[in-house]
Amino acid sequence: MTHPKGTLRRNTTAARINHWITGGCFVLLVLSGLAMFHPMLFWLSELFGGGQWTRAIHPWIGIVLLVSYAGMIVQFWRDNHWSRQDAAWMRAIGSVLGNDERAIPEVDRFNAGQKFVFWAMALLVPALFLTGIVIWDAYFSPYTTIEQQRLAALIHSLLAVTAIVVWIVHVYAALWVRGSVRAMTQGYVTPGWAWRHHRAWLRRLAASGSEGPRPRVSTGRQRQ
Amino acid sequence: MPDLQSQDYIRRSASTLTPPSIRNHEQEVAKLIDVSRCIGCKACQSACMEWNDLRSEVGRFQGSYDNPMDLDPSTWTLMRFTEWENEQGNLEWLIRKDGCMHCEDPGCLKACPAPGAIVQYANGIVDFISANCIGCGYCIKGCPFDIPRINPVDRKSYKCTLCSDRVTAGLEPACVKACPTGAIMFGTKTDMTRWAGERIADLNSRGFQNAGLYDPPGVGGTHVMYVLHHADRPSLYAGLPDAPRISPLVGAWKGLFKPLALAGIAAAALAGFFHWVVVGRNEVQPEDDAEAQRLMRDSGEPK
Numbered sequence: 001m002t003h004p005k006g007t008l009r010r011n012t013t014a015a016r017i018n019h020w021i022t023g024g025c026f027v028l029l030v031l032s033g034l035a036m037f038h039p040m041l042f043w044l045s046e047l048f049g050g051g052q053w054t055r056a057i058h059p060w061i062g063i064v065l066l067v068s069y070a071g072m073i074v075q076f077w078r079d080n081h082w083s084r085q086d087a088a089w090m091r092a093i094g095s096v097l098g099n100d101e102r103a104i105p106e107v108d109r110f111n112a113g114q115k116f117v118f119w120a121m122a123l124l125v126p127a128l129f130l131t132g133i134v135i136w137d138a139y140f141s142p143y144t145t146i147e148q149q150r151l152a153a154l155i156h157s158l159l160a161v162t163a164i165v166v167w168i169v170h171v172y173a174a175l176w177v178r179g180s181v182r183a184m185t186q187g188y189v190t191p192g193w194a195w196r197h198h199r200a201w202l203r204r205l206a207a208s209g210s211e212g213p214r215p216r217v218s219t220g221r222q223r224q
Numbered sequence: 225m226p227d228l229q230s231q232d233y234i235r236r237s238a239s240t241l242t243p244p245s246i247r248n249h250e251q252e253v254a255k256l257i258d259v260s261r262c263i264g265c266k267a268c269q270s271a272c273m274e275w276n277d278l279r280s281e282v283g284r285f286q287g288s289y290d291n292p293m294d295l296d297p298s299t300w301t302l303m304r305f306t307e308w309e310n311e312q313g314n315l316e317w318l319i320r321k322d323g324c325m326h327c328e329d330p331g332c333l334k335a336c337p338a339p340g341a342i343v344q345y346a347n348g349i350v351d352f353i354s355a356n357c358i359g360c361g362y363c364i365k366g367c368p369f370d371i372p373r374i375n376p377v378d379r380k381s382y383k384c385t386l387c388s389d390r391v392t393a394g395l396e397p398a399c400v401k402a403c404p405t406g407a408i409m410f411g412t413k414t415d416m417t418r419w420a421g422e423r424i425a426d427l428n429s430r431g432f433q434n435a436g437l438y439d440p441p442g443v444g445g446t447h448v449m450y451v452l453h454h455a456d457r458p459s460l461y462a463g464l465p466d467a468p469r470i471s472p473l474v475g476a477w478k479g480l481f482k483p484l485a486l487a488g489i490a491a492a493a494l495a496g497f498f499h500w501v502v503v504g505r506n507e508v509q510p511e512d513d514a515e516a517q518r519l520m521r522d523s524g525e526p527k
């Protein structure tokens with residue numbers, strides 16, 4: 001895992017691979033799901049080889065997403081604990097949206113918006129999986145009543161729309177905050193980026209002499 | 225068989241535009257099943273298999289006259305037998321020919337996500353166009369009568385077509401043709417309703433005060449109707465729904481929520497776009513780099 005001298009490692013290689021498998025699955029699920037969601041979008045099914053293929057493949061991609069997102073939870077949950085500063089950050093949301101950094105409290109590895117996306121997906125993905133299983137007609141229709149399947153279909157589509165909106169927020173935030181995309185593609189950020197957006201994280205890294213993504217756990221061990 | 229180019233659609237699943245409908249002056253048809261005249265011989269069930277070339281797998285005797293025990297992809301109509309002890313303590317043998325009711329407002333068609341996989345012709349017949357079916361099973365969730373069945377081999381949904389192929393050619397459905405007692409009649413919906421009225425008057429005069437026509441308004445009426453001796457209690461007849469309607473859950477799922485949801489998704493994307501136009505990207509400034517360098521120098525540079 002090489003990164004240019006003087007930059008900070010934001011995401012490990014494993015985390016990045018995990019992230020892009022998750023993202024790829026999510027995009028495929030959105031496209032195939034929306035094809036069945038509304039007649040105006042049925043043409044999306046052509047991307048998957050037609051309606052039959054779209055219907056058949058969607059739930060399998062869902063399984064990969066569930067496993068992949070479980071990996072994301074394992075890798076990222078420690079940095080996503082809710083804290084008092086997050087509430088302050090939320091209150092300063094106007095300054096956040098206005099790019100006015102001076103009025104925003106210092107942020108650790110993730111800000112409250114990122115934590116929100118993380119936890120929202122941590123709930124939505126398993127819920128989509130469970131409702132998805134109930135409406136997976138080919139294999140699971142004998143185990144539930146038709147009335148339960150009706151409810152599951154309604155909830156699945158409601159959750160899907162919620163997840164898509166959360167995902168739009170996530171993608172836009174990554175494009176908006178310059179330097180974030182590279183943090184997930186090549187894996188590194190500049191110290192200036194860290195100072196501007198995740199100052200508490202930078203302070204912790206600097207204090208322990210770590211290049212990221214997590215501060216060195218200093219048990220008396222010296223920096224070389 | 226491909227679509228017969230019927231050009232008389234009044235409804236087409238998952239379609240936002242008006243389907244081909246120039247030949248829409250047909251009369252609405254109906255099949256009338258007079259339960260009081262049925263002797264349970266299953267000639268209709270055999271005729272259905274024969275005309276439609278359907279052969280269900282041979283099963284095992286389950287201690288019931290029902291054979292097979294349920295509708296399946298190759299059993300589009302099924303005689304269901306109920307032994308009911310009435311208020312006088314007498315046994316009544318209630319026999320009902322089950323199958324698609326050809327709802328005026330078909331829940332299957334409403335739920336279907338595949339354009340043109342379910343259509344309704346101007347004569348009221350609801351037909352599955354298998355070439356367009358994607359096998360999702362939504363029609364099963366939409367139907368208030370638990371009728372469609374998916375064939376696991378080709379993942380296509382099947383049900384009674386009301387012999388749409390025969391009806392187009394001016395013939396009556398195969399089951400109607402085969403019935404030896406005249407318990408199944410076919411004609412315009414108006415004629416069938418009138419004929420049902422005569423039958424009901426006759427049944428009333430013979431002591432069945434509650435005899436009546438089953439043409440449930442909850443689904444806009446049906447193009448398969450029953451004359452029942454106990455029209456006050458349809459569920460006596462092997463669970464025929466007393467007041468069928470498209471489930472409110474399906475209504476919520478397939479209703480206004482969908483266009484609103486798409487609008488919401490589009491609004492979220494547009495909000496992002498206009499935020500970018502108005503506020504612009506959040507760029508790291510030279511001061512940020514300088515401050516960061518100072519901080520790292522002060523705490524000893526990471527290697």
Ligand code: HEM
Pocket residue numbers: 026029030032033034036037054055056057058059060061062063065066125128129130131132133135136137153156157159160161163164337360
């Ligand atoms: C996590 C595991 C998931 C499973 C097991 C799953 C399963 C299913 C199944 C079985 C269907 C019915 C159509 C078919 O048979 O293919 C369906 C529909 C759908 N899925 Fe999923 N899905 C999952 C995740 C997702 C995700 C992440 C999204 C998008 C954010 C999504 C969006 C949709 C949509 C929009 C529909 C159409 C709903 C409608 O017709 O109203 N699904 N899903």
Ligand code: SF4
Pocket residue numbers: 323324325326327330331332333350366367368369370371372383
């Ligand atoms: S009975 Fe079921 S399958 Fe037949 S038209 Fe009504 S909803 Fe469709």
